[in-house]
Amino acid sequence: MGLVRATSPVTSSGRVYLDHAATTPMAPAAIAAWAEVAAHWANPSSVHAEGRAARAALEGARGRIAAVLGWAGEVVLTGGATDALALALRSAQGPVLVSAVEHPAVFNHAPGARRLPVDAQGRLDLDALEGALAEAGPGALVALMHANNETGVIQPVTEAAALAARAGARLLVDASQSAGKLPLSQADMVALSAHKLGGPPGVGALLVRDPGQLLPFPEGGQERGLRPGTEDLPGACAFAAALEALDPAAWEARRALREALETRLAEAGAEVAGAGAERLATVACLRMPGVAGMTQLMALDLDGFAVSAGSACSSGRVKASHVLRAMGWSAAAAGEAVRVSLGPATSADEVEAFASAWERLAARLMPARVAA
Ligand code: PLP
DSSP: OOOOOOOOTTSTTOOEEOBTTTOOOOOHHHHHHHHHHHHSOOOTTOOSHHHHHHHHHHHHHHHHHHHHHTOOSEEEEESSHHHHHHHHHTTOOSOEEEETTOOHHHHHHOTTOEEEOBOTTSOBOHHHHHHHHHHHOTTOEEEEESBOTTTOBBOOHHHHHHHHHHHTOEEEEEOTTTBTTBOOOOOSEEEEEGGGTTSOTTOEEEEESOGGGSOOOTTOOBTTTTBOSOOOHHHHHHHHHHHHHOOHHHHHTTHHHHHHHHHHHHHTTOEETTTTSOBOSSEEEEEOTTSOHHHHHHHHHHTTEEOEESOTTSTTOOOOOHHHHHTTOOHHHHTSEEEEEOOTTOOHHHHHHHHHHHHHHHHHHSOHHHHO
16 A cells, blocks of 8 residues: 655655644554454453453553553543544533634534633633633533644643532543643543554543443443444553553653744744643644645645644645634634644654755745745
8 A cells, every 4th residue: 555654854765744743653562452452352242251351451451541641530432532522522411611722523512512712822711711601500511622733732721620610510621632741631521532642543532530421322332331332442452552652751852842943933934823822842833924834735745744734633624723713813824824743753853854844935935025
């Protein structure tokens, strides 16, 4: 198959993969765990010895995920973060309040949700949350991401949790981008995605304090009756192995590279989204004024760099980012940003090569008037 292998710029492939927020390669330990379990597994619902062993392995994986994350509640294994968010949001028993910068997975599963504003740095307006909670009354559900997938901006989840608790509301945190890399947010529910942290795609979890508050999918026979379908045992074991192998310090160590890149490109005319906010170490959202994000994306791809424009999750569809719009950017400006996301092994050479490519592109395409 013609899959493109992205390694280092100095290897023969010449490709540089800077899209780790879209998905990051599976960790060797996760691949090994997946392969081992996939080769010998039985259905965890079977009553024979093989089935019972599979059940034990599944429960083992569940316990390992909780242990690595330091989670004392239940772990419901899901088909990814979107699936976990869907389970949580369908269980809302009152009004749903969300930030305006959530992932589309939240908006799609809570179409009637009230969207709360963020400031110019992309952080939830806590006064607006407090006011909306007072209007909503007890029983509301607040959905807030821990770190934004487009900008890396970290949300005030601790403050939001306190406000929600005081108002008798529940808090759902989407930790897809932060899990394993930052300390887990304490919330009533937390959505996780394995493929953002070295696990396989199509695997995730909903961490939940009180599973009795979840509304099962009507046809659910698995996961304590909450979800339908045979459990993905290889995926669950690979997810647990990826979390155990993950080294948060390796992700954090890219911060200096990301900051140096932003400083250099800002001097060349880039605008950095959320520059004044606390952010993930590995994500930069860079605007090249006057140049459409899609144009940048394609030119950089031809030059050997894999980055994203707008939200990468919606297969090839690029439109003005709702995240940047919510931060007060014009529609034109919000369509001129690309997301660069480093991984735990991204090298200084790779970032240097990207910075030079960006500068060459800006010199060729960025109108001098806009750049000034
Ligand atoms: N939430 C955020 C913040 C994400 O970045 C993503 C994926 O890009 C998702 C949810 C969806 O995750 P999954 O691909 O596991 O469904």
